[in-house]
Amino acid sequence: MSLDQLYQQIILEHSKARHGSGLAGAGVPEGASSGQSHQLNPVCGDEITLRVSVAGGKVSELRWDGEGCSISMASASVLTDLAEGLDPDELHSVIDSFREVLRSRGKVPADPEILGDAAAFEGVSRYAARVKCAMLSWVAAEDALGQAVAAQDRTS
Template structure:
């Protein structure tokens, strides 16, 4: 099996069996993001426990790439420190904006490396990044509430 086929299989698996899907109570912040280019939407809640990402839940509509990306995000950030989650977000964003020229770090991105091929298609990059940008905004809101 070639790498592209394996990556497509990982994306489809996350799309068909999403991790963290379904909005749960107890969030510290909720955001709603829309990709106006294709109509993908996500409502995402984040629950922080001090400096740890306790939970990320979401309701998403759209293509398999945007929904699979939200599932991968859940796997990569829940249970980790906010600082580590933001480092992972930066690594994913770098991969997506690298136009297929960035070699992903599998230890950091795990199943997120499956999106390496998506980076070659600018119209799809926004799909892959939708949940990550929503997560970033939700963490900023939750952190702002803690500071008050």
């Protein structure tokens, strides 16, 4: 199996499994501060509402609800797996790395050590119209994380 085929398989599996999906029925974990962000890609109609919860200086949970193409839904699923357990600075760093790869138009290779399964989206960077699809949940996470950290700072 080639690397491209493996990456396609990862995206397909995550678009079906949708790790972290189910925001509506999930409450905020006890003792956690949270932030929530709604993002819409007006070009294609992809839409996501994402909540990040932070407790004990770590992302304790990332939950989301969304509708859209397989790339945007798979990206949210992969992000969920990556985010939980990271401290806010680590998550910001991962988001920045993902953004750099996607905006590079194929010039910056994805580092699987940093991005894990998100490295599968490296090929998306060559298709400008799809970059927003892959970034949608990450932009929402960045916004929601900022809110969660600010809420945590207010209660500390």
